[in-house]
Amino acid sequence: MDGLEMRELRYFTAVAEELHFGRAAERLGMAQPPLSRAIQRLERRLGVLLLERNRRGVALTGAGEVLLNEARVTLDAAAAAARRTRRAASPRGPLVLVTKATGSHEILRKLLDAHAAEPDAAEVEVVLCGIGEEERLLRDGRADAALLHPLFSSLAGFDSEELLAEGQVAVLPAGHPLAARPFLSMADVDDVPGLPPARWPRRDGTYPPGAGPEIRDLSQLAQLIALGRTLAVVPASARAWLWSAHAAVPLTDAPAVTTHIAWPSHSRSRALAGLIRTASRL
CATH class of the missing domain: 3.40.190.10 (Periplasmic binding protein-like II)
Incomplete structure (x- = not known):
């Protein structure tokens, strides 16, 4: 990011994530006044307002949201470069x-x-x-x-x-009627009464809406399927972790x-x- 220092990005990211100058200063291990001045200098240099300040607290402007996203990417990339450099040594x-x-x-x-x-x-x-x-x-x-x-x-x-390229399977409780079929379609497993599909986290850590459980790890998923609380659509090679309480049925129209x-x-x-x-x- 041309014209911006890593220190400035760290300062701004702390304030933008905490939305409170006092907490951000504590997180950074510095006093609040110099942090406030640093953010003000950054806003003057960029010529934009990054933070709305009022009696209720601090809020990001549209420009502030853009800078927060860019700053996170830049700081993460810098940390990754440091780790790779140490590994190369x-x-x-x-x-x-x-x-x-x-x-x-x-x-x-x-x-x-x-x-x-x-x-x-x-x-x-x-x-x-x-x-x-x-x-x-x-x-x-x-x-x-x-x-x-x-x-x-x-x-x-x-x-x-x-x-490798492979198909996908529906993993269901072994005793479920659908488990006896030789194959299924995505429509067959989309709305099974009493057996909502598991919900996987998105890349940002949030979950899509739905009735199925939010899956946080694979042992949790395996337990919930065995208990008859959910089903999951997974790559065919995932059969390796199935128990006798599970059944894997090939899906005819799932994307490879x-x-x-x-x-x-x-x-x-x-x-x-x-x-x-x-x-x-x-």
Whole structure:
């Protein structure tokens, strides 16, 4: 962001998130008067009002909302750059590959086995994470590569290689009448009496409206399906985590799910390049 300092962005972000100069100053470990003056100088430099101040408190203007979004992106990118730089200073450390805990075990095992057979292959540390965490870990510099599903995660800013394309299944309680069918359609599972579809978090952490439970982790989802409280539509490879209390029925018209290995587009890591070469040959 031309003309803006990282310190200014940190100050503004703290005030914009707290909507209170006193709390923001405490969060930053500084006194309130210099913080107020810093925000005023920032507004004068930009020539726009960022915050509405009145007796009831502080509120963001439209311009302030834009700057908050941009500042978060910039601060996150700076933190990620610092982490990647520290990782680059330790070239003998393992590559970190992140994937959902319920990701395709078969394609992951094939990738790891094929890579381990390569001469001078780097060690790969696999980090299994929860819903939506793999993209965030890759973006913030805590991982070198990630297995991502573009249907659920964004590949923007990454290079990627497609590893697998698969259909989806409906996971239901094993005793439910629909579980006995050889296949189902999306319409069949859209409005099942007493069995509302699970609601997955959006990328911003909010949930879409609906009657189904908000899913926070996969063990919770598995329990709720087994108890007959919900159903879920998931990639076919997720059958790996099913219990005997679950049934997976193929869906005839669900969009295909592709699994990509993704990595930062600006990476110059030779070790990572070796892992990607292995993945491209699977």
